[in-house]
Amino acid sequence: MRTYEKLLLENKAWAHEMVDEDPQYFNRLAHLQTPEFLWIGCSDSRVPANEITNTQPGEIFVHRNIANLVIHTDVNLLSVLEYAVVHLKVKHVIVCGHYGCGGIKAAMTNHDYKQVLNMWLRNIKDVYNLHKTELESHTDEESKFDRLVELNVQEQVLHLAKTSIIQKAWQKEQRPDLHGWVYGLKDGIIKPVFELNAGTPLDPLYVYDDL
Ligand code: CO
Numbered sequence: 001m002r003t004y005e006k007l008l009l010e011n012k013a014w015a016h017e018m019v020d021e022d023p024q025y026f027n028r029l030a031h032l033q034t035p036e037f038l039w040i041g042c043s044d045s046r047v048p049a050n051e052i053t054n055t056q057p058g059e060i061f062v063h064r065n066i067a068n069l070v071i072h073t074d075v076n077l078l079s080v081l082e083y084a085v086v087h088l089k090v091k092h093v094i095v096c097g098h099y100g101c102g103g104i105k106a107a108m109t110n111h112d113y114k115q116v117l118n119m120w121l122r123n124i125k126d127v128y129n130l131h132k133t134e135l136e137s138h139t140d141e142e143s144k145f146d147r148l149v150e151l152n153v154q155e156q157v158l159h160l161a162k163t164s165i166i167q168k169a170w171q172k173e174q175r176p177d178l179h180g181w182v183y184g185l186k187d188g189i190i191k192p193v194f195e196l197n198a199g200t201p202l203d204p205l206y207v208y209d210d211l
Helices: 003-021 025-031 049-053 075-087 102-107 115-130 141-161 164-173
Strands: 037-042 060-065 092-098 177-183 190-196
Touching: 003 025, 037 075, 049 060, 060 075, 075 092, 075 164, 092 141, 102 115, 102 141, 115 141, 141 164, 141 177, 141 190
Parallel strands: 037 060, 037 092, 092 177
Antiparallel strands: 177 190
16 A cells, blocks of 8 residues: 555544544534634644644644744735634634754754745744844753744744734734744643733834724
């Protein structure tokens, strides 16, 4: 059997198992999704949103990219954000990074990853630059790396708050709260590192006054 054929076989077994446990399971989900959370995570295969939070299909709306970045010209991410906030009316947006992130590690090197990846990783170098003094006070590379993972999550949460999508929802509906979390590959534990509750005052430079 080819490896991908095993996926299809396992899918059949899973679907049967779900229906055995709850005959209405797919009927219900086919008609409605009302997730309370939007998850912006890393594409890393070891950090699947549902598994690590023990949630079911239907509970979390998910967007993933390399190093969980929120980039203000990323149409893909912004479409997901707008749909989740305006239409699904999620109450929480979670940016979840992870220690040992390959994207963050790559951005800490001076290696040429060629243009498309260079362009993506450049955003992480900018986070480094913003927090250079603190980061360079770390004497060992490992703790500097861990700290950049945390600061990257923090900056991405701030990027969310700079969008008119979030500012409008905050003003009109006092939601969603924004959370920055970091997952530990070594112990499976999620550490909350940053939070912006709906309505938190922002740097005036980024505030829209005519929403
Ligand atoms: Co990663």
